[in-house]
Amino acid sequence: MRLKGKVAIITGGANGIGLAACERFAEEGAAVIMADFDEAAGKEQEVLFKEKGYEITFCQVNVVDRESVAQVAEKTIELYGKIDILINNAGITKDATLLKMEPEDFQRVLDVNLTGVFNCTQAVVPHMIAAGAGKIINTSSVSGVYGNFGQTNYAATKAAVIGMTKTWAKEFGRKGININAVAPGFTATAMVRKMPEKVIHQMESAVSLQRLGKPEDIANAYLFLASGESDYVHGHVLHVDGGIMM
Ligand code: NAI
Secondary structure (H helix, E strand, C coil): CCCCEEEEECCCCHHHHHHHHHHHHCCCCCEECCCCCCCHHHHHHHHHHHHCCEEEEEECCCCCCCHHHHHHHHHHHHCCCCCCCECCCCCCCCEHHHHHHHHHHHHHHHHHHHHHHHHHHHHHHHHHHHHHHEEEEEEECCHHHCCCCCCCHHHHHHHHHHHHHHHHHHHHHCCCCEEEEEECECCCCCCHHCCCCCHHHHHHHHCCCCCEEEEEEHHHHHHHCCHHHCCCCCCCEEEEEECCCC
């Protein structure tokens, strides 16, 4: 029960890595707000989790829309009176090589992966400052660290997330708020499954452990950074990638 009594908002919580994180956090005693755009998956998962006895509430959110984000923060405060943990996990890809990338696909990925993280953090931080404590974990990617073929937009946002993490660590450390990032490697979720099989095999063989990550591998890293065990880890980018590049 490493998160007993804690309240966590997990964006993109209805699928993939975020879904695994919702379950892992609830197992460890947290009350979880599963904040996601995907209402069908979110509502279905909420029912399944409640059957298991977990304290998980689905809230529909579009992280791009500041009003929608504000409503999730308000709902969380209404339900629990505080927000201890924010996992900025929601993200999308719209891949194409530079010359083929449509400007609207470039912009859309920036809106969700970058502005979305800004919006959610800005809505939650005042509650953490008032409490004098909090944990924020931003989801970067190996693509943001090393670049990746066909991911101009995505890699730009995931590198920017690292810049924001370090900036916020400097701004809010003195307020008792712990801020870190996780940079997952290629992880077996819908995001990767939509890639050609050949590319997936190439990804697997580039990994020292010779396998894709499981959503739980990343959820466990979120859990460490959300728990008291990481209280002196700050402004860090934790690579969880099976050893892609060292
Ligand atoms: P996923 O596609 O399985 O899940 C993403 C979730 O975000 C979905 O539930 C979706 O509905 C939600 N979402 C998308 N746009 C949203 C919006 N505007 N507002 C609210 N929710 C929205 O993806 P996955 O793989 O679980 O990715 C989670 C995070 O991990 C993302 O930030 C992704 O960039 C990152 N990541 C994933 C990797 C992978 O190989 N799967 C590798 C590195 C990073």
